[in-house]
Amino acid sequence: MPIRPENRRRYPADWPEISLSIRTGRAGGQCECLGECGRGTHHGRCPNRNARPAYGTGSTVVLTVAHLDHTPEHCDPANLRAMCQGCHLHYDQDHHRQTAAATRRAALEQAGQQPLFVEPVPAVCEPEWQPRRRRPVVDVPGPDHWPAAAAALLTPLATKETDGA
Numbered sequence: 402m403p404i405r406p407e408n409r410r411r412y413p414a415d416w417p418e419i420s421l422s423i424r425t426g427r428a429g430g431q432c433e434c435l436g437e438c439g440r441g442t443h444h445g446r447c448p449n450r451n452a453r454p455a456y457g458t459g460s461t462v463v464l465t466v467a468h469l470d471h472t473p474e475h476c477d478p479a480n481l482r483a484m485c486q487g488c489h490l491h492y493d494q495d496h497h498r499q500t501a502a503a504t505r506r507a508a509l510e511q512a513g514q515q516p517l518f519v520e521p522v523p524a525v526c527e528p529e530w531q532p533r534r535r536r537p538v539v540d541v542p543g544p545d546h547w548p549a550a551a552a553a554l555l556t557p558l559a560t561k562e563t564d565g566a
């Protein structure tokens with residue numbers, strides 16, 4: 402996964418050396434994912450090797466290094482995993498989904514609203530996770546109440562602040 406421009410400063414200066422040593426030294430050129438990616442298409446260690454065809458798709462594997470806690474500053478080897486792009490993308494998508502859900506909940510609470518519903522957060526290593534089938538039955542307001550809730554969400558925060566002042 403390419404380093405996002407806004408995160409580039411957060412990587413240590415010797416990140417290229419750290420990354421190379423993990424990929425070629427510890428990992429021996431093979432994806433180190435043991436299922437952390439959550440995509441559930443490989444059992445045990447992912448068989449993908451750098452510059453070889455990926456299983457399933459046949460596209461060329463590019464080995465990358467993932468931060469298990471998604472924190473670029475934490476470059477302890479225990480926090481790093483060499484991952485093929487398929488595993489890395491999936492691992493980060495899980496994280497982005499959870500972050501986005503948390504951001505939405507925080508915005509609702511900041512606006513003085515109760516969360517309308519809480520999305521289930523999948524365990525990272527649970528390959529069978531299906532977002533729709535496993536959604537628990539919760540007490541969601543009926544469609545008649547949605548317009549009011551949506552309007553509250555759309556109210557600019559600035560307006561709320563000036564109202565309170």
Ligand SMILES: [Zn+2]
Nearest residue numbers: 432447485488
């Ligand atoms: Zn992999």
Ligand SMILES: [Zn+2]
Nearest residue numbers: 434438447488
């Ligand atoms: Zn994987």
